[in-house]
Amino acid sequence: MLTLTGATVRFAGRAVLDAVDLDVAEHEIVCVLGPSGSGKSTLLRAVAGLQPLDGGRVLLGGADQAAVPVHRRGVGLMFQDHQLFPQRDVAGNVAFGLRMHGAPKSEQTARVEELLDLVGLPGAGRRAVSALSGGEQQRVALARALAPRPRLLMLDEPLGQLDRGLRERLVVELRRLFGTLGTTVLAVTHDQGEAFALADRIVVMRDGRIAQSGTPLDVWQAPADAFVARFLGFDNIVPATVAGAAATTVWGKIPVPDGAPQGERSLLVRPAGVRLAPSGDGLACRVTARTFRGTRVTVTLQPAEGPFLEAEFGLREAPEGGAEVDVVFEAEDVVVLGPSDT
Numbered sequence: 293m294l295t296l297t298g299a300t301v302r303f304a305g306r307a308v309l310d311a312v313d314l315d316v317a318e319h320e321i322v323c324v325l326g327p328s329g330s331g332k333s334t335l336l337r338a339v340a341g342l343q344p345l346d347g348g349r350v351l352l353g354g355a356d357q358a359a360v361p362v363h364r365r366g367v368g369l370m371f372q373d374h375q376l377f378p379q380r381d382v383a384g385n386v387a388f389g390l391r392m393h394g395a396p397k398s399e400q401t402a403r404v405e406e407l408l409d410l411v412g413l414p415g416a417g418r419r420a421v422s423a424l425s426g427g428e429q430q431r432v433a434l435a436r437a438l439a440p441r442p443r444l445l446m447l448d449e450p451l452g453q454l455d456r457g458l459r460e461r462l463v464v465e466l467r468r469l470f471g472t473l474g475t476t477v478l479a480v481t482h483d484q485g486e487a488f489a490l491a492d493r494i495v496v497m498r499d500g501r502i503a504q505s506g507t508p509l510d511v512w513q514a515p516a517d518a519f520v521a522r523f524l525g526f527d528n529i530v531p532a533t534v535a536g537a538a539a540t541t542v543w544g545k546i547p548v549p550d551g552a553p554q555g556e557r558s559l560l561v562r563p564a565g566v567r568l569a570p571s572g573d574g575l576a577c578r579v580t581a582r583t584f585r586g587t588r589v590t591v592t593l594q595p596a597e598g599p600f601l602e603a604e605f606g607l608r609e610a611p612e613g614g615a616e617v618d619v620v621f622e623a624e625d626v627v628v629l630g631p632s633d634t
């Protein structure tokens with residue numbers, strides 16, 4: 293459906309999009325994740341035709357888009373701030389794209405009603421957009437983007453301004469809606485939770501390049517490198533020299549899973565893989581913080597050397613704040629990451 297090959301955009305000589313290759317299949321929901329300034333919005337703008345490329349190509353349905361203007365690309369766009377027209381009512385906003393395409397009035401009216409039903413706002417056509425809540429405005433913006441049946445829907449931080457509870461509900465609704473409609477989606481967000489809940493595939497960007505692309509499960513289980521792992525919210529990452537079944541780190545020798553890549557690497561230890569050991573049998577640490585998380589407790593451990601460790605224990609076994617404990621590591625919760633700056 294969408295293919296980018298070597299897509300490059302430079303501002304003042306700096307590559308903000310640096311030879312990006314990306315394929316989005318029909319009906320696929322791809323979420324682009326990355327820190328601020330990594331080039332996510334520029335990527336969307338380049339696909340939409342709002343940002344000319346300095347190199348490479350954008351193909352939609354196999355056709356090069358270099359000479360195709362924005363309104364002929366057949367893409368729907370929805371931005372964080374909705375950009376609804378305040379002087380038009382809900383129906384006027386949803387019909388906008390249909391009017392631009394010259395759809396007859398009767399067809400516009402029927403399609404607007406259909407879309408408002410679809411996004412959970414039946415009969416809201418005559419309401420003023422200024423009188424809607426943030427979540428309702430988001431639904432109107434979505435209905436407007438979907439109305440002309442775009443072959444590709446692009447979302448830029450679609451839930452950015454809404455509160456967390458509403459975002460969590462809407463993201464589930466969006467996924468269900470896109471699944472029902474078979475919409476092909478390219479979405480940009482810096483919220484990992486949102487991306488993981490919405491996407492069939494996650495693309496992590498760093499400095500204008502793709503750092504990793506994979507299913508949510510793949511990316512979660514096996515982050516490509518320390519940058520991706522940190523961006524996904526993992527702590528417990530240290531440089532390591534992996535040889536055979538163990539890695540040498542500032543935290544001592546740590547067992548690694550069978551078949552782990554060897555040599556100079558970064559190592560990630562999941563908090564669940566840190567276990568208490570008898571005194572003198574493991575890495576000696578002091579407990580510096582304890583946080584209750586329902587039935588589990590997250591404990592921060594400071595070893596004599598190296599960064600602190602996050603560990604996760606059951607309520608009964610979690611050590612007290614200030615306690616001196618020894619810990620060992622379970623190989624199954626250790627991930628050997630690619631060679632990378634830690």
Ligand SMILES: Nc1ncnc2c1ncn2[C@@H]1O[C@H](COP(=O)(O)OP(=O)(O)OP(=O)(O)O)[C@@H](O)[C@H]1O
Nearest residue numbers: 303304308326327328329330331332333334335482
């Ligand atoms: N028109 C422009 N002129 C100059 N620099 C720009 C322009 N547009 C974007 N940039 C720069 O390009 C880089 C990438 O911007 P972009 O908006 O694509 O990042 P982003 O990943 O979407 O960030 P955010 O999450 O903050 O929206 C930034 O450093 C930004 O300052």
